[in-house]
Amino acid sequence: MTAWSETQASDILRRHEGRDGSLLPILHDVQATFGHVPAEAVPFIAHALNLSRAEVHGVVSFYHDFRHAPAGRHVLKLCRAEACQSMQAEAVAQSVLDHFDLDWGGTTPDGRLTVEATYCLGLCACAPSAMLDGEPMGRLTPACVDEISREVGR
Secondary structure, eight states: OOOOOHHHHHHHHHHTTTOTTOHHHHHHHHHHHHSSOOTTHHHHHHHHHTOOHHHHHHHHHHSTTOOSSOOOSEEEEEEOSHHHHTTTHHHHHHHHHHHHTOOTTOBOTTSOEEEEEESOOSOGGGOSOEEETTEEEOSOOGGGHHHHHHHHTO
């Protein structure tokens, strides 16, 4: 991803100029461009939208999809909602976290994989479920760690 650039951020802001409720679309575009919402973006966006830094920071920190640091090359989102929890998602999650020696939200030292919690992928009938790089995975078991490991090349 690209390093923070006020020029690129200004282009993003310009694309959303005059749009009602532009903060979320701007933050999504910032993350798509820079791989995360850099700390420098918060006051920059706040000033442009005539918001306080606290308001922008509050939105960034409230939504789980916004990152404060770049994600790994692969992103695994493990569902932690009730349907998946009732189908042993915790055991699957613990197997994944142990295998890659990560905590929730962590990225492997080689930058290959980031593991994130998500709260419903809409795959309740296939619980427990996950999403790897935007592709759904269902009916996971702790043994699925080997498949995930192969997919991310580790």
